[in-house]
Amino acid sequence: MFKLYLDPGHGGNDPGASGHGLEEKDITLDxxxxxxxxLNGYExxxxKMSRTDDxxxxxxxxxxxxxxxxxxYFLSIHCNAFNGSAHGYEDYIHDSLSDASITKRYQEIIHHEVNDLNRLTDRGQKKADFHVLRESIMPALLTENGFIDNAGDAAKMKDPSWRQKVAEGHVNGLMKAFKLKPKIAPINNQTLYKVIAGAFKNKDNAEHRVNYLDVIEIKAFVDPTYISGELWYRVQAGAFEKKDNAEDQVKRLKKHGIKAFIITDT
Incomplete structure (x- = not known):
């Protein structure tokens, strides 16, 4: 079992860097x-995340x-800021580590994969004495995914498809560094139909829905996600390769007074 500690930088009363209507804590969490x-698609x-909300x-x-x-492995996600003119991607390991260390090797792999997809200037692989790099006892990496106070980088950060590509780059790096194996994909990459049994602004309400579904023997979980720039807590009650099965689940939920809908994922 590969255990990843995933750390979205900042949060709550610590917004991190800001610029162009964005706050670092929101971008890193997304x-x-x-x-x-x-990573749910890998065996x-x-x-474990340091936080799943603000x-x-x-x-x-x-x-x-x-x-x-x-x-x-400890992976900390951040955005950078300087003076509005700096731009690009860089990542860090602790400055006490040699270039022959396994942590450095992981950095090289992940750095390459993130840069392959993020459409940002490559500012290089660096070292620093950051707390999360120094105090974690496992190999650790901190990534700085663009400069939030730079107009060009910030424009990319506002685009959900760009944030998805950045996530894919990190996952591709983790897959190669730790030899992760994908789960068996649906035949011919067919569509996966996910049943959503509610979406809530309040996490407690979402968890209450999950608990109720458990009582009526429907397995579900809370899936935090950004929708139109806002954090919502969706309750997913199944994922099906056949649309008919997803529709049957929606009907079952409706009988219990729960409005549900289907989203697709390929």
Whole structure:
């Protein structure tokens, strides 16, 4: 089992960097949630996130939790800022590590894969004494995904399809670095029909829905996702290769007074 501790930078009363109507804490959370969702398609992967919503989590809490969980890898997602003119992507490992270290090797692999998809200037692989790199006892990487105060980079950050590509780059790097194996995909890459049994702004309401569905023997989970730039907590109650099966699930939910709908994923 590969255990990834996934850390969206900042959160809550710590917005991080800002610019062009964006806050770093929102961009990092969106990218991290997309990474987690993509990793659901791989075998024997367990992901623990430092936060899944807009909460403040101290740096000590993040590294202590990762260490106590005995994670295999610590991945921290950030955006950069400088003076509005700097732009591009860079990533960091701790400055005490040699270029022959396994952490450096992981950095090289992930750096290449992220840069292959993010359409940002490559600012290189770097080292620094950041807390999450120093205090985590497992190999760790911090990625800086563009400069939020740069007009060009910020325009990309506002695009959900760009954030998806950044997430894909990270996952491609993790797959190659840790030899992750994809789960068996639907035949001929056919559409997957997901049943959504509610979408809530309040996480507690979403969890209450999941608990109710458990009582009526319908398995479900909370899937945080950004919709039109806002964080929502969707309750997913099944994913089916056949649309008829998804529609049957919707009908079953309707009998219990729950409005549901189908979204597609390929």
């Amino acid at each position: 990218i991290a949630l997309r990474i987690r969702r993509l 024997n992967v367990s992901v 909460n403040f989590i101290s740096l000590d809490q993040r590294t202590n939790e990762a260490n106590d969980w005995d994670a295999d």
